[in-house]
Amino acid sequence: MHGTIDAVQDANQEAARKHAYSIPLAEMNPGDPELFRSDSFWPYFDRLRKEEPVHYCRDSVFGPYWSVTKYNDIMDIETNHAVFSSAASLGGITIRDAPTDLRRESFIAMDQPRHSAQRKTVAPMFTPTHLDQLAISIRQRSAECLDNLPVNDVFDFVDQVSIELTTQMLAVLFDFPWEDRRKLTRWSDVATTLPGPDGVVATEDDRQVELLDCASYFARLWKDRINQPPKSDLLSMMAHADATRDMDPKNFLGNLILLIVGGNDTTRNTMSGSIYALSQHPGQYRKLRENPALIDSFVPEVIRWQTPLAHMRRTALEDFEFRGKQIRKGDKVVMWYVSGNRDEAVIDRPYEFIIDRARPRTHLSFGFGIHRCVGIRLAELQLKIIWEEILKRFDNIEVVGEPKRVYSSFVKGYETLPVRIAG
Template identity: 85%
Template sequence: MQGTIDLAGDAQARDAREKANSLALADFDVGNPELFKTDTFWPYFDRLRREEPVHYCKDSMFGPYWSVTKYNDIMDIETNHAVFSSASLLGGITIRDIAPDLRRESFISMDQPRHSAQRKTVAPMFTPTHLDQLAINIRKRSAECLDHLPVGDEFDWVDQVSIELTTQMLAVLFDFPWEDRRKLTRWSDIATTIPGSGGLVATEEERMAELSECAAYFARLWKERVNQPPKSDLLSMMAHSPATRDMNPKNFLGNLILLIVGGNDTTRNTLSGSVYALNKNPDQYRKLRDNPDLIDSFVPEVIRWQTPLAHMRRTALEDIEFRGRQIRKGDKVVMWYVSGNRDEEVIDRPYEFIIDRSRPRTHLSFGFGIHRCVGIRLAELQLRIIWEEILKRYENIEMVGDPKRVYSSFVKGYETLPVRIAA
């Protein structure tokens, strides 16, 4: 069993494994963000999949919740919309409950039929024809970014590449003022941060103040788009669609945050994770350099291996027995994608990073069913083009220190990743 391959170091891996194996299952709290910041959550999920794949945590910083940890069980929850709700009014899609007066609707945190009506508004952004047009832009900006890296010197890959390229893409998608594009990064981070965790803000009030700034900024852009002929950016699409043009302020901000986080955090952390994964698996890096055509399978494999969003949450609409456990109406049910993507019963050698897997798209990183990520193809396109451009230029991107990870059990990401490109 290679269940510790992702852990930061041998001693840390051993300690985490010993603690996970000695702790009573009733005391497991796999939603603790500290486990993700230290990358020590893996043995806890390994044990849950083996011994109690549907697990109840009675007490945590997020309150009580159920954990669903196996691939096929997660799929069953994802597709049972009659019983398991995404609605923001019931708590939304993350393990963390938001106070009722602060809840924001977005189409990912809506049930049918409203979900599909709003989702369809932005779907044209991700059609093959539009992606072909975006590909030209992605390649140009990727080349410019990579050509300006400080070759020979240590630098932070997260800031100079992952954040910069995904933020540029977001600015293009929204037709957002270029000089202010890093505001998008800030708002994405603020939307998912846990106040008081030593991170970006100390209180929920500070967090909401910055998100209000986001809403006000976009409201100004919205007024411009409403009074212009329809264009192909996301904001114009929403401004001119019957399903979204009359959104209330909370629904407006909810959809903005969804699109910003979806377009930023997932691709950004997978791009960072790709460098980390290749450094941890130098045989796969050699394989990729020797055969760049493997990028087509490398991209979905790194999306699985990284799993940039660790979970999604649902709320039970009624009492239900699920895999022998009694889930009650109103219970919080957390689907751990990060665990399902390591399920040995579905994925062969799941802890291994294998860039030429025969079925690399067997993973849960984008969700499943009606709530499956609308930007899947764009995320894969960005990663594919960026790595095509990297391989044209650089023999090796060497990790020269440990990454600093995000304090979150929702966003599975990196704050920093020190690297060097040999001169």
């Protein structure tokens, strides 16, 4: 099976490489979601890093935008808050602008000083002491999930492991009704999808209807929390903090969606990606089985290799020259983490999956600077524990077919991943 999958992949990558190097640079649109669904975007970014690392796309379904593709250039944009804004009012943090009347603020789509004030309200969830407490229940849920997997039958790893465990984790973080926890997965998918006939929702209006359902559901929970003494769940933390207790409805929903997507899409797709990465690199899988202590470096390496969010976006607040390119006020600037994480100038052998890499945390998957993901340590903890439990139980989880990938140039993820555990 591996030979067939690899041959198909090699043929697809070769065709993508020929196309990427044959079209004029001026016509290149690396943000085309179809490139991500077909996993054929890699050579486009390889070429841009070599030939035009700061690139302007004049025409795309998302409008014109700049691409920043090299690791250190991305860091420079990420830390220049005076020139490059995250504000929702200017379009926010993704290549796709939300319709103007539907833009919702969240602390990741805010500039200083409001950003830090709101971010600090949820930061206590991710302290080392609290993570130690969460680790106990994460291990219990991981063990139960793995013990219920079928043996010798093909099943979807995305649905039965990745979605189930991350949704359970989200339900714990929000103290969300357990029986309704899959609503969180649905709302995460609805928030990030590109509307269309093949999408999670058909139209933007459909998306808004479901997200308003999300807001209504959480508003009921919020009312309960604000009338109770403070507790250690995210909703209670926000309800009792000065910076967030009086959020307007758009800011309220914006922060909810941020926390749902941040806690769901990233970890779930890295969890699926870890199985896929090891299937592509059986020598590394063998090395991990023989030395489970390598989980500590394996986890950040798979986060780099997967890069679960392909990009973040900023908007220029003024005219600015960057690496010889003239960026204009109002221009959309896309920082391609997925490209920076394959930058040969910074990362040794970046296309190789090396679980005992010397500096595995050299990656951009969580962002950099003030907007760096607040839940980094929790994401790493979940991945560490699930793999400790997998290695206790199974010699091999075999990928038996190509994954179905998400149609998105923002969420770099998997809809399905067929696997089998040999008895």
